[in-house]
Amino acid sequence: MAIDETARAARTEWAVAAARAVAEEYGVVADTPVVLHDLFSVVVHLAPAPVVMRIPTVLPPSRQADPTRTLAERRAELAVSFALRELDFPTTGPSPLLPAVPFERDGLVMTAWEYLETVPVVELDDPAGYVADLHTALRAVEVDLPFLVFWDDWMTEMLDLLAAHPELVGPDDLAVARREHARIDAVFGSPERFAAAFPHAALQPVHGDAPTHNVLMTTDGPVVTDLEHACLGPVEWDLALTGLAADYDQATVLRGGRPTDRELLALCESARWLQVVCCLGLADEAPAELVDGILPLVATWRDQVG
Template sequence: MTTTFLTPQQLADRTAAAVEAAVAAGRELGLTVTDPTVLHDVFSVVVHLAPSPVVARIPTVLPRPDDLAALARRQQDELDVTRWLGDRGVPVIAPSPLVPREPVQRGGFSMTLWPFVEEDRDKEPDYVANAESVADLHAALRAYPGRLEFLSAAEPGFIAESLARLDRHPGLIAAAELDRARREWQVLEPLVRSRRAFEDRFPGVELQPIHGDCPPANIFSGVDGDLYADFELVTLGPVEWDLAALGPEHEAAYDRGARRNGTRPLDEEVLGFVNALGMLRAIATLTLAPQLPDLMEYLKPAVDKWQTMPFAGGISS
């Protein structure tokens, strides 16, 4: 089966449609929007609804683009968590106070609205320092009272569906690699599908609200300081998930932060589990490449690295 990728024109049309939907939604909410400016366009289109100090984030590359209800539920979790953190003085990009704190659906998209924060473009990201800071974020999140799903950030349904149909796209992954991925999934799937199975396999490893999407890479450098951002995959899970695939230097930095604030250090066995699980999620993401052709360039190094790693992160079935 030939894999068909979106053309540059189709990608541009999708971006334009997302911007149009965001502008219309902003105006309906009473915002003045005369000069919309796209700030970012990869998995989501992020557009400043200028001159209003509001930014719309519109997810456009999704496993199930038509399931706006499921997307909106996750977006509401993000809005609730970030508002809760902001109310407690945690440095976070919280929802815009100028509009209702809820997802907005328009033109076949579901979007969230945030304050415009000026970026410090001269500051180079320090991912090691950021990893240490994540321990502080975890300490703050421990008290979050809202209900979150167990390891929803791993998207087990997406992994299972993707591994089941990747053999129809031989240009995306070799047969031997797909076979290994499927065998690893047989080992790992029960531990991500069931909180009880996870807790039985890793006794004493506490679960808590976590960021869900590599927070060391999602700390925004604002002109007035760093802010935790992009909680789109916020979930309940082990803190190790937020350090998956980052390596020993970042893990050591996190442990320094944990010692400083009195929380637990990372567990080696759980790291093995989340590293392997994260790699399977990356392989599943290959199925999104037709929607975002540049993904192949970014995912190939991850697939190459995965092949050097212990099978299923050293977790036995």
């Protein structure tokens, strides 16, 4: 139901070794690496160097077999990071000690980022205002981005993988998930479908992955990070399941943005719930704490879809 701890430790060691090998090619010595996170990606501080390497490790089979899409997403992430920094929006940046490109090593894709010292502050003072500021900055970002990353064919593959785990999501729930996917994909399946359904909701660059939870709190203030899901989408994509819509509407109007469309927000929330459930399709590769964290949410999702 989840990767066993021995195999997980070996995978983490493999990722850290690959990251160190890449860094050492550029003269960066990492004698005392520290793993910061290890869920969907291994995130390792290549101490004593001020470099953090992020290596996606929990991926569907198509991404493991062909890294083309992952490489393109990492290039887009780097480009958005550069653009936000040029706009003076606090953003984690690529490490100046290595080239600002995605690297391939031993079957893994990775990117190198600057290491930032963080402070023990866990919440933003004004999360809705922060997201409104981020969206204002992102509207000025001129980077070629895909439409709704991790909705496209990723969802179809994940639903197929989910079918192999009836112990996690039973046949009845899987049938509901496929119906939900078809309903949502009728709108989110392409920019053209989206525009036909919501002509007033302009697409723009969005963070793509819960921006209020992907913030590093530093002595200089919050710094947005993990832009690996940056894409073109409606602002509602970033606001789904946050409970921030009402406060965001007030904040974004003051900044020249549009208030949220509640019908579109509801559709984005349905899509996000489905993404959460579909992550169980990766159960064979995922750590136990990730699987155990998602499993109770299946019942919540079931209640949401009725």
